[in-house]
Amino acid sequence: MANRIKQIVSHLSGTEMLAELWQDVPLAPPDSIFQLTAAYKADTFKDKVNLGVGAYRDDNNKPWILPVVKKATSILLNDETLDHEYLPITGLADFTNAAAKLILGADSPAIMEGRTVSVQTISGTGANHLGALFLSKFYKWNGPPRVYLSNPTWANHHAIFRNVGIEPVEYAYYDPKTIGLDFIGFIAALQDAPDRSVFLVHACAHNPTGVDPTQEQWKAIAKVIAAKKHYTFFDCAYQGFASGDLDKDAWAVRYFVEQGLPLLVCQSFAKNAGLYGERVGALHVVSTNEETASRVKSQLSVLQRSEISNPPSHGARLVSLILNDDELFEEWKRDIETMAGRIIEMRRELHRLLTEELKTPGNWDHIVNQIGMFSFTGISGSQSKELVEKGHIYLTGNGRISMAGLNSHNIAYFAEKLDAVVRGSLSSSG
Ligand SMILES: Cc1ncc(COP(=O)(O)O)c(C=O)c1O
Secondary structure, X not given: OHHHHHHHHHHOOHHHHHHHHHOXXXXXXXXXXXXXXXXXXXXXXXXXXXXXXXXXXXXXXXXXXXXXXXXXXXXXXXXXXXXXXXXXXXXXXXXXXXXXXXXXXXXXXXXXXXXXEEEEEEHHHHHHHXXXXXXXXXXXXXXXXXXXXXXXXXXXXXXXXXXXXXXXXXXXXXXXXXXXXXXXHXXXXXXXXXXXXXXXXXXXXXXXXXXXXXXXXXXXXXHHHHHHOOEEEXXXXXXXXXXXXXXXHOHHHHXXXXXXXXXXXXXXXXXXXXXXXXXXXXXXXXXXXXXXXHHHHHHHHHHHHHHOOOOOXXXXXXXXXXXXXXXXXXXXXXXXXXXXXXXXXXXXXXXXHHHHHOOOOOOOHHHHHOOOOEEEXXXXXXXXXXXXXXXXXXXXXXXXXXXXXXXXXXXXXXXXHHHHHHHOOOOOOO
């Protein structure tokens, strides 16, 4: 017996076994946004600008801890009753209940009638994943499992749905000719898709384009969705952050609920509370009645249990404190206005510099018409590359810029380089 074991062990050394096991794993490309950030960090040019990052920065290009979050943190730190026990599988109820009211409206019939299921998730990404996983198991597909994603969309949407066996299909959304919404194309895609298709829509501040439907357009979209019995998968990562007003940014979701459309909402507190690393989010599934809601909740609990067991407590406690205390809530709204206001101001200033000072060729109205953190500038892939390589301005290859990366110190430099690249006269800086 001992000899036999010796024989087996000597047949392959540990290293050989490992080499054999993983040698066919293909090398994945690095995440383009994180790669861009790494390149920015490595650049020693003093006027370099990072417009790739999807996180708020203050006027000095620093991350901003919201004053209300500082206050809530200090309350938590001094609360002797708190411990580090596990939260329930579906999360902190005080948080999920308040989060549902925030997105659906405090007087939402879907909440009052007990037909909304809310589960705490690992920020917005986790909500998208849990929502996709739930659909993959329980949605009554009309054909192979497919999700319709806007073209373009947050790149992670594709990976999240593929991971659970749902094939992404793109629908027309952005029109490069107008640098705006391809409304006709969007409506046509809704009409052409098989009945009961799943459409993912961004509740506000579409990433990456910054192009949102108007309220009238949302109404028309809802009408076709109702006629075709489609399912709406709302992704809401920027509530309040887009317009500065939490209710305004929730308008589309609330309108769809009012129309009795079947839907779910993925909610993130990364941007609007500046809690990126704390991973605070929720998934809200609006059902037809209380009984269905309890079935849905039971299955979401089973899925959540197998994935993360139960969600983390710190960030949820912070947001719960803010949402459930009138004074903190009012303070949060002011903090949101500060962030959204600065971004809106950067949009206006960039537009002014391009149109009034530099007289840059082309129409730049989209800079002020788009909403939220991101703006699709409309420049080409090669112009974007030139800005990175010659101007030390870091942006994604599709011409998307994060408005949060602009501030009073670097906006003139950026406008000047953008103007030069558009005119084909950009020379190397530094
Ligand atoms: C459209 C969209 N959905 C979801 C997310 C998820 O973000 P998080 O997981 O940090 O909440 C993001 C973040 O950039 C986003 O832009």
